[in-house]
Amino acid sequence: MKKILILISLFCCLPAGAQEIVAHYSALSNQDLSAPDPQANLWDDVAKTTVILLPQVVTPPSRVQTTVQKLNVQAIHNNVWLALRLTWDDPTQDFQMQSHHASDACAIQFPVREFDKTSPFMGTKDYGVAIYYWKAAWQKDVEAGFQGIKELYPHTWVDSYEFGEEIALNAHNPVSLQKRRRPVEDLIAAGFGTLTTQQQQNAEGSGVWQEGSWSVVIARQLATGDEQDPQLSVGTKTGLSFAIWEGSQGDVGGRKNYSMWVPLTVKAN
């Protein structure tokens, strides 16, 4: 176990090399970015950066092997919105919420401050991170309505729910939301186990699964005016890192595939 940890920590110190993501200005996208379409033509001409994923073995519960090895990232902006399209191969589409199922998902992590001082492992107390998280189960909720018991088990029969309560719903737990408007959640973190839903939800997103691969666009405004988001502008240089969950393999929480920081530049043109 120690050996693996040392290897991993060596990996963290290595620079990301030549890899980088550049978000160019895209005039085509003026109206589109706040309602992103992962299959829009405008993505055809945007350069792809391939990002290598690692299994999360730094803290338990973990993944011993990757379940998704790599993803492609594309980025554009229209001076107001920044949109990133993530595409990866996944032979199974997993969005069900039964107890032994897990949902496919992806996330983009931004450092709140300097990216070279921020740990890619969910940040630290002084150098926190903002995370924009998309989940296939939520995409399904948005498109087809909440997946309740009747949707999951059409033949269920129950005499009465009269005295029942949905405690987490009453406690305003964001994962229990039954009327979801967007499949993306804005979060912050400052170390393992600290993931917290942001007070303001500004990110938008959408995902489509087709022929064995997911295409997901996550978009946020460059300047969100939300103090829990890092504020970006044309010219910003920062870093991004990514995580992918493969539902059919039971990926959930820390059982995920993640990347180290990849530099991001928001270019004027």
Place this chain on the structure above:
Amino acid sequence: MGDVQNWQLNRKMKYPYEEKRPRRQVAYVFDTNKCIACQTCTVACKTTWTSGRGQENMFWNNVETKPYGFYPKAWDVKLLNKLGSQKWGGTTYKGKTVFESAPFGERAQGYLPEQSEYAHPNIGEDEVSGVVDKGAFFQGIHNVWMFYLARICNHCTYPACLAACPRKAIYKREEDGVVLVDQSRCRGYKECVKACPYKKSFYNMVTRTSEKCIACYPLLEKGEQPRCVQTCIGKIRLQGWLSKPQAVNPDNPIDYIVHVKQVALPLYPQFGLEPNVYYVPPINVPREFLLQMFGPRVDKAIELYRQVKADKKLLAAFLLFGNTPKIITRFEAAAKEAIGYNDKGDEVVRVPYTEPFFQRPLFDSKHQVYRHNTA
């Protein structure tokens, strides 16, 4: 990683956190010999806490017939299989606990049940251990065996559910040792469902969070025993506060039964969680089965239980079961009655050792009828 003392294993063991025992620990004694599997406890719990959407197949309390009853299906045999050899040297456990045998990247050895494994909560009901030979007849000892095992969350001293949660959304209350899932913090990773060897943490598909027995803490806070205890038809249950092993109070009925007399034993102590539901083992079940299920103290426990009539104080402690909704913190074996007191020192129950015997004349002259029980 802590090195914590587990008195049920008579040794130190590895646990992800340091040893920190609550001020007092909610604990139960269940007498398996008295359970009739009426499921009143199950229904009392279900109607109180789990009749909402997403809780359709969720039973915080269940009663299964051993050896072939399980909820969820095969929960214990699956884990026992994974755990490997579970040897004891005297009262010291020599095998590995679920924490010590955790594979790389896990905090505990465990598995996530399939949804279908929850679909038959009373599977194996009243199944006996084997086939009765043709021509066999009852000769005082049954040829086959079975017994009812009532199960709830054990509010473990070292909960695996708590250990496994990467978000620290599960906590153990300092004031009573109750283990709770924070419903505003849980993100539904199901790590607790996977890690709890007793499978007493459940995933709710509608709230998308994990839920578990809360030991009826609103009742505990009022000085009353939980619903499953209060409603038990067989009077098999007693809930109280278990003292730390080094501060045993022989006048506390739970301490007396569990620590002093050791007549009630933890369920699968070898898992290493120091569970706090203590069972009087069923006396007519083969020894090997009981050794695996309740550990090496089982022979002595059965011997003592068989002689309970001769042990006035132990008898007094057992007579407190099911006779008051109040939590008894002190008891007394008076000349003819067992007396229980609450933590304020008020008497809350008084039970005679022998029920008074009434003999009534065959003819009831007031109602002008004969008293007889034939139609």
